[in-house]
Amino acid sequence: MKTALVTGATSGIGAATARALLEAGWQVIVTGRRAERLAPFADQFGERVHVAAFDVRDDAAVDAALAALPTHFRSIDLLVNNAGLALGTAPAQKASLEQWRTMIETNVTALVSITHRLLPELIARKGAIINVASVAGSYPYPGGNVYGGTKAFVQQFTLNLRADLHGTGVRVSAIDPGMVETEFTLVRTGGDRDASDTLYAGAEPMTADDIAATIVWIATLPPHLNINRVELMPVSQSFAGFQVARGQ
Ligand code: NDP
Ligand code: 8X3
Numbered sequence: 001m002k003t004a005l006v007t008g009a010t011s012g013i014g015a016a017t018a019r020a021l022l023e024a025g026w027q028v029i030v031t032g033r034r035a036e037r038l039a040p041f042a043d044q045f046g047e048r049v050h051v052a053a054f055d056v057r058d059d060a061a062v063d064a065a066l067a068a069l070p071t072h073f074r075s076i077d078l079l080v081n082n083a084g085l086a087l088g089t090a091p092a093q094k095a096s097l098e099q100w101r102t103m104i105e106t107n108v109t110a111l112v113s114i115t116h117r118l119l120p121e122l123i124a125r126k127g128a129i130i131n132v133a134s135v136a137g138s139y140p141y142p143g144g145n146v147y148g149g150t151k152a153f154v155q156q157f158t159l160n161l162r163a164d165l166h167g168t169g170v171r172v173s174a175i176d177p178g179m180v181e182t183e184f185t186l187v188r189t190g191g192d193r194d195a196s197d198t199l200y201a202g203a204e205p206m207t208a209d210d211i212a213a214t215i216v217w218i219a220t221l222p223p224h225l226n227i228n229r230v231e232l233m234p235v236s237q238s239f240a241g242f243q244v245a246r247g248q
Helices: 012-023 035-048 059-067 097-125 145-164 186-189 194-201 208-219
Strands: 003-006 027-032 049-053 076-080 128-132 169-178 228-232
Touching: 003 012, 012 027, 012 035, 012 049, 012 076, 012 208, 027 035, 035 049, 059 097, 076 097, 097 128, 097 145, 128 145, 128 208, 145 169, 169 208, 186 194, 208 228
Parallel strands: 003 027, 003 076, 027 049, 076 128, 128 169, 169 228
Antiparallel strands: none
């Protein structure tokens, strides 16, 4: 039986991915800070679930969680680096430095740290890494500043990992979703339910299950195939033009 570790499985894309992998017969290490949201996976899927609640930014907690893995969860075939967040939509000159640091620590530093820890095992297993990036890493928008920067990092880190892992059999992919209705906007706005509902209202955004299905598809392709990068948007979302400030 194959084993996956999914970061950020308490909500949204990570929760849907953990569920989809479990339904496809995998065993899954579910992680995230809110332990009470992880317990139901174990209730439903029993021994194919290992719950490991930790903050991805806390090196000691990550080490302790990995050291405490039961023997039959130690052979990890798939790492889904999903935990992440955006904080704020203010322009750079008005944004919070603390929020910027939190995004970098979570989306970049923690992602590379957990990847680095699991690389020996993933190489030994000829496993796979799927990194959840974002369209925000490819296309700028006002207020995207550091969030978009962190996701551009994830995209390029993914490609560079592929270069370094050449010949190991390890597959590495980035998935770049556009608008997905999850708790993402609630987190970004500091809990503003109206703002979140307004953003998604009438837009028919993608669902966490849409992204999870794509992640499972990537993970279950024949071992000679590598999806480098896949970008998805809801049909309702597309691109706008450049902006011009006149008379400055
Ligand atoms: P959610 O807010 O619903 O889920 C975010 C997950 O990340 C939660 O499980 C949360 O767990 C976890 N997480 C955040 N910070 C930490 C931390 N410090 N330690 C451990 N876990 C953490 O949002 P999404 O499902 O939408 O987001 C998942 C990923 O998808 C993110 O990387 C996001 O950037 C990306 N993405 C989202 C898009 C969208 O439109 N929704 C589009 C493109 C990419 P907990 O709080 O319990 O710790
Ligand atoms: C989330 C998508 O467009 O809100 O990564 O930045 S977007």
